[in-house]
Structures are given as structure tokens and as C-alpha cells.
Amino acid sequence: MTEHTMICVKHGQNGLGFIQEALTHIEDEHRLTIYLFDNMACEEDHEHRIVGMSLFQKLAEKHSADLLISDGRALTTAKRLAETAKEIGATHIIIGEYSEGLWRKFLGRSTADHLTDHLPSTQVKIIPPDHAHEDAEWTFEKGMDAYLYPNNDGTYLLDFHHDTDASHEGVFFKHRHTDFNNGRFAFYDENDICEANVKKGIVHELTDHFEHFA
Structure with a gap:
């Protein structure tokens, strides 16, 4: 059975850094999919959605990865991740903790809990914010x-x-x-x-x- 890792990342200032960190946790022989959430949901932000997208595309090409893009509404994140993982046959999932707070607040459980329940044979790894650079201070305007x-x-x-x-x-x-x-x-x-x-x-x-x- 071919091992297949899906890295789940949000578009934005921390996304590329998260992918770089996640790659250090993956064996070279794994097939790779990068699942990118476009977390800019406002209509007035529409023109910014493609900004920097070429960087994600080129990073995916560099590592021979498939790049999938979805919207980033937090309360549908776990469900979409589970459905996509099943569709592509992912054996491993790597996520950050960026949506955990909302899921725990509204549903009383984490994204990891949901994925584990719906994908019992898939290994789920969470990269904490201090390693994913998600707590880094961001002092810049939109790209x-x-x-x-x-x-x-x-x-x-x-x-x-x-x-x-x-x-x-x-x-x-x-x-x-x-x-x-x-x-x-x-x-x-x-x-x-x-x-x-x-x-x-x-x-x-x-x-x-x-x-x-x-």
C-alpha cells in the first residue's frame, strides 16, 4: 500500500512556513497532497485570493505534490478534510491547530477528534503553533x-x-x-x-x- 500524506494548510502569511515544517515529518517515499484553505472569505478580499498562489503552486511542484484548494470556513474544515482524505486515499494527515479553538467552542471537540472518528485507519498528526510558526507576530498588510x-x-x-x-x-x-x-x-x-x-x-x-x- 502506498503511503499518502495530506498536509492541510491555510492560505496566508504562515502557510508556506507550515508546509516547510510539515515536510520534515514525512518520509521521502510518501505520495503528497497539499490541501490549501483559502481563508479570505470576504467579497472585498476577492482580489487578494490569488496573491501568492504561485508560490504555493511552485512549492507543490518542487515536491511533486498535488495541490487542492478549498475555502477556509472553520466550522466546515474537519468535515471537508475527512471527505477529501477518503477521496484521495490519504493514510496520513498533518494539520495545524489554527481551527481547534472554534471547533472546541462550538462543537465541544477538536478537528483531530473528528478526523480520528471518521478516519480510524488514518494517522493524524498535529503540529503545534510554536513549531508551525502560527504564533509569529505579523506586522504586514495584505500581500x-x-x-x-x-x-x-x-x-x-x-x-x-x-x-x-x-x-x-x-x-x-x-x-x-x-x-x-x-x-x-x-x-x-x-x-x-x-x-x-x-x-x-x-x-x-x-x-x-x-x-x-x-
Whole structure:
């Protein structure tokens, strides 16, 4: 029987970091599915739903994983996870604790309890927040698709319009309470998810690998 692990993750600032952590708990020979919850439910947030999605897609491709996308309404999470796990034949499920509070509050039981009841032959592993980086302070606004353009002095100009001169494409997360384009630019570089500091719309170095975007 082929072992099949389903990583359940929410879209947003912590999603990529959660996947990276979850991968350390999986044997190499496991088939892999990443089940991504789009947790931006408001209509006014519709344009932000695809922001950064390419990073999830490329991370899935890197690890030869199937990528499934669903909405992220917390009270339907466990039911959808169980149904999907059955459909794809998952033998292992990895989840974070992001929806546990709501499930315990309204239903008196956890997501893990529900999954264990409905999938008795499937192993369920919970990664606690301190390992999944879900308790990290997030001081950025919503991500925006952005591009870098090289300058003659070796720096890069951040811009939100794309043309063929762009050297990198990714997602810009602006620091809150700033009038300038100060923040972090997350992008995919060869086999790594990387970041760079942005100060007043300029990137001086592309050396920061996956760190705060986790």
C-alpha cells in the first residue's frame, strides 16, 4: 500500500512556513497532497485570493505534490478534510491547530477528534503553533503581486506592473504604519522560497532565504 500524506494548510502569511515544517515529518517515499484553505472569505478580499498562489503552486511542484484548494470556513474544515482524505486515499494527515479553538467552542471537540472518528485507519498528526510558526507576530498588510527591476548599481526597484524587463516576480508585504513601500518581498528562486527586505521601494540584497515568511 502506498503511503499518502495530506498536509492541510491555510492560505496566508504562515502557510508556506507550515508546509516547510510539515515536510520534515514525512518520509521521502510518501505520495503528497497539499490541501490549501483559502481563508479570505470576504467579497472585498476577492482580489487578494490569488496573491501568492504561485508560490504555493511552485512549492507543490518542487515536491511533486498535488495541490487542492478549498475555502477556509472553520466550522466546515474537519468535515471537508475527512471527505477529501477518503477521496484521495490519504493514510496520513498533518494539520495545524489554527481551527481547534472554534471547533472546541462550538462543537465541544477538536478537528483531530473528528478526523480520528471518521478516519480510524488514518494517522493524524498535529503540529503545534510554536513549531508551525502560527504564533509569529505579523506586522504586514495584505500581500500584493509585485516585480523587481534591476538598477545599474546592483539594487532592484519594486514595482506593481509587469513587463519583460522584470527579473523577479513575487509578493510584496508592506509594513503597517508606513507611508513608503517598506516591507518584505517573497519570491521563488530556483529551488527555494526566498525573501528580501524592501526599503522605500528598493531591494538592496536578494540574500535572505525563507525566514519571516513562515
